Amino acid sequence: MTAAHPAASPAAPKTPGWLDWHPDPSRPAFRLPPGTVDAHCHVFGPQAAFPFAPERKYTPCDAGKEQLFALRDHLGVSRTVIVQATCHGADNSAMVDAVRAAGGRARGVATVRPDVGAAELRALHEAGVRGVRFTFVRRLVDASPRDDLRVIAEKVAELGWHVVLYFEAADLPELEGFFGSLPTPLVVDHMGRPDVTRPADGPEFGRFLRFVEHHDVWVKVTCPERLSVSGPAALDGERHPYTDVVPFGRRVVAEFPDRVLWGTDWPHPNLTGHMPDDGLLVDYVPHIAVTAEQQRQLLVDNPMNLYWPGEEI
DSSP: OOOOOOOOSSOOOOOTTOOOOOSSOOOOSSOOOTTOEEEEEOOBOOTTTSOOOTTOSOOOOOBOHHHHHHHHHHHTOOEEEEEOOGGGTTOOHHHHHHHHHTTTSEEEEEOOOTTOOHHHHHHHHHHTEEEEEEEOOTTTOSOOOHHHHHHHHHHHHTTTOEEEEEOOGGGHHHHHHHHHHOSSOEEEGGGGOOOTTSOTTSHHHHHHHHHHHHTTEEEEOOOHHHHOSSOOOSOTTOSSOOTTTHHHHHHHHHHOTTSEEOOOOTTOTTOOSOOOOHHHHHHHHHHHSOSHHHHHIIIIIHHHHHHSTTOOO
């Protein structure tokens, strides 16, 4: 963990076609229960204070902690889990700065290298970090060497952390043996990115669900805007967005009600088709968590148990 960098010069231009976060999200019609946790969001920079990693695959807009906290309050969210963005590599400074600024209302998920020392991990823990992220999506990283990742997992297991996994559904058959051998709880981003053109009760998604069933796995029912093929998009007041993703989210919530998490994914890196209205993404929640009990588990109880165990909301 390093301190904020001096101002960089000049600022790197955004990746061509980059979509900035929605400038005026609506007020959700669905009232989030008190204590709701956004368990998957990011900060980008700002670049002048926290330069992006030289090895990054994309250059985003600035999306700092002030904007994240403003969205949190606008949506009615109580706490956030800030996940290290790949554009910052293994320099967790921007994420840690945001977690500290939240005054106990945020936790962090870091990216670290295999040679990370115990002192650095302890400093991250004291700052509020509770997990590390392993990314297997090829457009975001060059490689994810399993031996290196196992070394990291063994180190963070001593702190009681978990490992967040980001992978494509097509790669699960190759990866699930490795995932199942890791010595930590696992948290899977975006339901393992299923192909929503296939049935939610079909063998491909069934394989993912059995992986969850047979291991210590939590699932983020996040990012329908990334998974959807037919929409409609969460824009222009649409109260029933991403209907092709709903059966997948609803099935995960029904089968694993005490191991599901929700988040906005703000500021939505690398979207190309559209930038969703974050208020309408909140209104998507009751389509997949259809009872008040499911909603409270998804939004409050589960993330509190994972990130703030023993604390009251």
